[in-house]
Amino acid sequence: MLFQIKSYLQFLWKSKNEHAVHSPFVFTLITKCFYDRKPKADYRVLKKYRNSLLENSNTIEIKDFGAGSKVFKSNTRPISKIAKTAGISRKRAELLFRITAYFQPSTILEIGTSVGLATSALALGNPKAKITTLEGCKETARIAQEQFAKFGLTNVNSVVTEFSTTSKPSTTNRKPST
Numbered sequence: 735m736l737f738q739i740k741s742y743l744q745f746l747w748k749s750k751n752e753h754a755v756h757s758p759f760v761f762t763l764i765t766k767c768f769y770d771r772k773p774k775a776d777y778r779v780l781k782k783y784r785n786s787l788l789e790n791s792n793t794i795e796i797k798d799f800g801a802g803s804k805v806f807k808s809n810t811r812p813i814s815k816i817a818k819t820a821g822i823s824r825k826r827a828e829l830l831f832r833i834t835a836y837f838q839p840s841t842i843l844e845i846g847t848s849v850g851l852a853t854s855a856l857a858l859g860n861p862k863a864k865i866t867t868l869e870g871c872k873e874t875a876r877i878a879q880e881q882f883a884k885f886g887l888t889n890v891n892s893v894v895t896e897f898s899t900t901s902k903p904s905t906t907n908r909k910p911s912t
């Protein structure tokens with residue numbers, strides 16, 4: 735406990751705010767993106783997307799790829815609970831939305847869709863981006879796909895695949911190794 739208090743005090747002592755940042759790139763990123771507290775119309779869409787999952791009491795049979803779940807005892811899981819436990823938090827979804835809107839990436843690869851909470855933030859952050867999202871559990875992917883259709887997120891390509899069997903990205907644009 736004493737160690738944690740000491741570490742926290744050291745962190746407070748050493749930490750700096752955005753005024754101590756000298757790089758214009760990082761300064762603008764922090765002030766215009768990370769610390770942007772202005773409300774955004776799309777946050778309401780993110781909230782509706784989340785609520786529509788939280789209100790969904792249907793259950794699905796999931797395929798577990800990990801070492802099992804500490805929260806769930808069975809693979810038959812309510813969609814509302816999956817949204818609550820497996821997905822990105824509201825604050826982080828809003829941050830992801832801002833980062834995507836700020837950098838405007840033209841292509842995005844998401845590894846692990848679950849029910850699409852993070853995907854929705856990516857898709858709304860840059861509606862022009864071509865998003866590919868991978869999910870190995872067919873039933874979970876189906877719920878995400880239904881959500882994308884319901885919320886008109888047409889820039890998302892949902893691929894049902896195990897990560898290990900997905901082919902590697904093309905290497906044609908890479909520099910030859912010396």
Ligand SMILES: C[S@@+](CC[C@H](N)C(=O)[O-])C[C@H]1O[C@@H](n2cnc3c(N)ncnc32)[C@H](O)[C@@H]1O
Nearest residue numbers: 799821822846847848851852869870871896897
């Ligand atoms: C933590 S969740 C993703 C959360 C999501 N990105 C979000 O924030 O809303 C991870 C997802 O990856 C899937 N997954 C895990 N390991 C996988 C694997 N080896 N192949 C395919 N899918 C996998 C799981 O089924 C799960 O839905």
